[in-house]
Amino acid sequence: MREEYLASLRAGEALAASHGPEDPFAAAIRATRMSMIVTDARQADHPIIFVNDAFLALTGYRRDEVIGRNCRFLQGAGTSPDEVGRLRSAIEAGEDASAELLNYRKDGSPFWNALFVSPVRDQSGAIIYFFGSQVDVTSRKSTELALVERRDDLQAAVDARTHDLQVALEQKTALLHEVDHRVKNNLQLISSLLQLQTRRTRDPAVRSTLRGMLERINAVATVHRRLFQSDDIERFDVAAFVSDLVSDAIGASGRADITVDLNLERVDIPAAKAAPLALMFSELLGNSIRHAFPDGRPGRIAIIVKREDGYFRIEIADDGVGVKTSGIRPGFGQTIVALLCEQLRATCETSDAHPGVKTVIRLPVNGKH
Amino acid sequence: MEKIDPLNVLIVEDEVLLAVELSYLIEEVGCRDVGHAMSSDEAIALASSLRPDLALVDVHLRDGPTGVDVARAIANDCGGVALFMTANVKRLPDDFAGACGVIGKPYSEHGVKMALRYLDTCLRVGHAPGLPPAGLQLAPAWADRWGLNDMPRTA
Numbered sequence: 001m002r003e004e005y006l007a008s009l010r011a012g013e014a015l016a017a018s019h020g021p022e023d024p025f026a027a028a029i030r031a032t033r034m035s036m037i038v039t040d041a042r043q044a045d046h047p048i049i050f051v052n053d054a055f056l057a058l059t060g061y062r063r064d065e066v067i068g069r070n071c072r073f074l075q076g077a078g079t080s081p082d083e084v085g086r087l088r089s090a091i092e093a094g095e096d097a098s099a100e101l102l103n104y105r106k107d108g109s110p111f112w113n114a115l116f117v118s119p120v121r122d123q124s125g126a127i128i129y130f131f132g133s134q135v136d137v138t139s140r141k142s143t144e145l146a147l148v149e150r151r152d153d154l155q156a157a158v159d160a161r162t163h164d165l166q167v168a169l170e171q172k173t174a175l176l177h178e179v180d181h182r183v184k185n186n187l188q189l190i191s192s193l194l195q196l197q198t199r200r201t202r203d204p205a206v207r208s209t210l211r212g213m214l215e216r217i218n219a220v221a222t223v224h225r226r227l228f229q230s231d232d233i234e235r236f237d238v239a240a241f242v243s244d245l246v247s248d249a250i251g252a253s254g255r256a257d258i259t260v261d262l263n264l265e266r267v268d269i270p271a272a273k274a275a276p277l278a279l280m281f282s283e284l285l286g287n288s289i290r291h292a293f294p295d296g297r298p299g300r301i302a303i304i305v306k307r308e309d310g311y312f313r314i315e316i317a318d319d320g321v322g323v324k325t326s327g328i329r330p331g332f333g334q335t336i337v338a339l340l341c342e343q344l345r346a347t348c349e350t351s352d353a354h355p356g357v358k359t360v361i362r363l364p365v366n367g368k369h
Numbered sequence: 370m371e372k373i374d375p376l377n378v379l380i381v382e383d384e385v386l387l388a389v390e391l392s393y394l395i396e397e398v399g400c401r402d403v404g405h406a407m408s409s410d411e412a413i414a415l416a417s418s419l420r421p422d423l424a425l426v427d428v429h430l431r432d433g434p435t436g437v438d439v440a441r442a443i444a445n446d447c448g449g450v451a452l453f454m455t456a457n458v459k460r461l462p463d464d465f466a467g468a469c470g471v472i473g474k475p476y477s478e479h480g481v482k483m484a485l486r487y488l489d490t491c492l493r494v495g496h497a498p499g500l501p502p503a504g505l506q507l508a509p510a511w512a513d514r515w516g517l518n519d520m521p522r523t524a
Contacts, residue, residue, distance in 0.1 A: 177457070184456030185384075188475040192390040195478055199393060214478075221475035225504075228459075247503050252479035 004047060005068035011040045012049035012067060015129075035059075035134040037071070041119070041127045045070045046091075049129075058136060060106035071132070074103040078110060087117065094119050094127050100137065112141035180228050187221045212286070212333070219245060219282035223274045236274035238312070239264035239305050245282060246303065253289050257298035265306040269363070276340045277314075277363065280348070283333045284316050284359050292320020292356060299356075310365055317358040323350070376400040376489050379421035381412040381439055382454070383431045391425060394478060398485045409435035416447040422492055423485075426468065428455040440466040450492065450511075452484075458506070465508035472505055480504035491515050 015038065019026035029036055035055040039046040047068045056063060059074065066073075075084065083099050090097030096118045103113040114137045120129035194217060198210040222245050227236060246260055269277065285301070293299040297320070304315040341348045346363040378395045380402065382388040392402045403419050406412035408431040416424055416439075424443050428436035440451035444467025451468035453461060458473045465471070469491075472484055483502035490498045497515040501507050512518060 177460075181456045184474050188387060188456070189384060191475055191477070192384075192387045195390050195393075196386065218475075218477050221477070225473050225475060244503055248477050248479050251483060252477065 004043075005064075007043060008040060008047045008049045008068035011043070012038075015050060035136075037132045037134075038120075039071070039130045039132065041129055046130060055134065058105075058111070058134060059103075065106070074113070075101070076104040076108075076110070078102040087115070091117060091119075091130065100141070110138075111136050112138040176233075177228075180224075184221075184224055187217065187224055191217050191221060215249070215282055215286055216279055216336075218248065219278045220275050222248065223278045227271055227274065232268075234271055235268040236271045238267045238269055238277065238314070241274070241278060242281065242303060242305055242314075245278070246285065249282070249285055249289060255289060255293070257296070258289065258293060259298075259300045261300065261302040263302070263304045263306075267305055267307060267312050269312065273344060273363075276344055277361075280337050280340045280344075280346075280361060281314065281316075283337050284348075284361075287333060288316060288318040288320065288357070292318040294321060297321065307365075308362070312363045312365060314361040314363070315358065317353055317356060319353070319356040322352055322355060323357055373493075376423055376485075376492065377403045377419070377421045378485075379403055379412070379415055379419060379424040379449075380405045381407075381424055381426040381430065381436065383407045383427065383429065387427075390478075391481070394481050395485065398482050398489070400485060400489065406430075408432045409439045412439045413442045413447075416443045416449060420447060421449050423488060424449055424451045425454050426451045428453060428457060428460070437462060437466045440468040444468065450488075452488065464510065468508060469511040470501070470505055470507040476504055 016026075021027065030052050032052065033054050035058045036052045037048050037055055038050040040049045047070060048066050049068075051063060051066055055066075059066075072084075079102050083101055087097050087099045087101075096116070098114070098116045101113050101115060102110055104110050114135040115132065117130055117132045119127045120131055122128050191214065194210055194214045198207060198214065201207045201210060222241060223236070226241050226244065227233065242264060243262060246262065250258060250260055285303075288301050292301075299318055299320050302315070302317045304313070306313050337348055340346075341361075344363055346361055348359060348361050350357060350359045352358075376399075378400045380388050380391050380395075382391065382405070385407070388405050388407075392405070395402045400423075403421050404415045406415050410432070412424070412426070412430070415421075424439075426436045426440050426443075428434055430436055430439070436453065436455070440453065443449050443451045451466070453465070453468050453471040454474060454476065455461070455471060456474040458471050461468075461471060469488065472481060480503065484505040487498065487502055487505060491511075495515070497512075497517050500517070507515070507517065
């Protein structure tokens with residue numbers, strides 16, 4: 001140990017001898033407030049051969065306590081082995097290196113050392129010294145660590161809150177499914193009840209009334225089948241509903257001789273308006289199927305759903321016998337259409353289409369749709 | 370014309386009014402209603418003894434949401450084919466528990482009849498006569514078995 005100290009001391013003196021008091025660069029290094037050291041690359045384990053006063057002030061050691069020793073005496077329990085390893089590799093490769101290490105003063109107090117190490121070569125290119133500088137970055141590092149800690153706390157709070165919301169959402173979704181399930185089952189029950197009653201009824205007028213109610217329930221049921229099929233439970237796809245209801249109504253009527261032309265644009269309405277609109281549509285379609293083509297007269301029904309300026313337009317046109325001949329009665333169906341028009345602030349105009357009847361529903365578009 | 374045996378259909382439904390109405394629909398399309406179960410035990414016992422060609426199975430039965438188990442038992446042990454009839458189509462397992470498909474509640478009289486006629490053909494011929502009617506959704510495995518994946522997609 002003593003020998004190493006003396007060897008380093010001599011090497012240091014040799015270095016100092018070639019840079020006397022009149023050398024401005026040497027004077028700058030000795031006097032600067034930045035801690036600086038030189039180690040001897042030609043001795044085993046690279047001992048320190050020079051430290052300036054700033055280094056001694058930073059670390060709390062005396063000069064004779066550090067000359068002849070490798071810098072690792074500054075390391076301690078909290079020093080990152082990875083960071084030290086990275087530094088050592090760079091030194092062995094003869095490269096410039098920088099690192100931030102937790103180091104310890106003589107009194108044991110820790111400080112964050114932003115270290116820069118650079119090789120010094122002789123004229124042949126061989127590395128003879130390493131030059132090192134140290135900056136105490138403890139206050140910046142503490143702030144950084146505090147920020148990381150604060151960020152972790154915030155993240156934990158956000159995670160906890162997100163979890164709570166997730167649980168609440170899952171409960172709400174489960175409840176929604178339960179309610180949806182009950183609504184559908186009850187609609188099914190109502191529909192089956194009406195069908196059973198219809199089967200037992202012989203009076204044609206009563207049968208017709210029951211059939212009408214069954215059709216209306218079926219229109220509402222078709223809405224509910226469709227309502228939860230889309231991802232957006234607030235919106236209702238009119239075109240998909242129309243297509244469902246038409247195929248069911250024509251099929252159920254047994255009128256294979258009625259052709260339906262569908263011209264449907266995708267149009268969404270708020271879910272709350274779906275049932276009244278469906279009832280209106282079902283009423284008008286049912287009218288055409290029942291009254292436009294009497295006595296086996298074949299025919300065609302054209303249905304258009306599209307957007308117009310500020311309105312959705314639903315058009316149902318048949319080429320049947322027309323209003324006068326069919327003697328369309330101002331019955332319950334028409335009352336329903338008129339009332340629902342009022343509710344939806346829609347207009348419904350029926351006109352003679354020569355031949356047949358054309359009905360146009362115009363539903364105002366409000367707000368976001 | 371050659372007389373063919375009607376398709377034997379078992380109803381597994383705990384709402385008795387729905388079951389009675391379904392029974393009418395089954396007979397109206399020329400199938401035969403062979404029995405009616407309201408719980409999973411009943412359903413599996415009837416399916417084992419009656420060996421129906423088709424079982425209409427609600428998911429929620431008298432003893433809970435056991436319709437899925439019933440469908441699986443019918444597919445694995447009874448040699449028949451189950452068809453779900455439920456308001457909760459989205460809760461069915463991906464493999465439909467071996468069932469051939471599902472009719473969503475609320476269904477229409479016409480929708481059920483169309484589905485029964487369609488399945489009658491599928492089960493007799495082993496091949497679908499076309500795309501399934503509105504209201505009937507086939508299980509992927511059965512759609513494949515009945516050749517639907519080879520058909521051009523329309524609609």
